[in-house]
Amino acid sequence: MKLNHIGFAVRDLERAVQFFKEKFGIETTHRETGGGFLIGFLETGGTPIELLQDVTPGGMMTKFIEKRGEGVHHIGFEVDDIRSALKAMQAQGVTCIDKEPRGGTHNCLMAFLHPKDTFGVLTELVEFPEKHHTKTE
Secondary structure (H helix, E strand, O other): OEEEEEEEEOOOHHHHHHHHHHHHOOOEEEEEEEOOEEEEEEOOOOOOEEEEEEOOOOOHHHHHHHHHOOEEEEEEEEOOOHHHHHHHHHHOOOOEOOOOOEEOHHHOEEEEEOHHHOOOOEEEEEEOHHHHHHHHO
């Protein structure tokens, strides 16, 4: 398991992208819209930052920002087999928000673990099926 990305909740994706470009020289490497979000990935030379803005007002990121402010929303760990990882977490008493993986950015499968069991940090498990299937073929 390795750290895959850090997700930030932002009010204005364009403003956040511009800030990181101007202040740190970090470029956006990937953008997409999905799951009710505008998403931009910043390549840091290590662990990417995923910027998330709600497509419509009142969504999940807006509620998070109203409660906690803009900033770190979750961390994502890459796993080889997300279904096995979810089963292992459940067997160890970790509360899984998602009982089954769902589709995410970059054609990944993803599932979240409840922050009450992960030291207050929403934790995402991500699997890239194409990447892992290629290794075994």
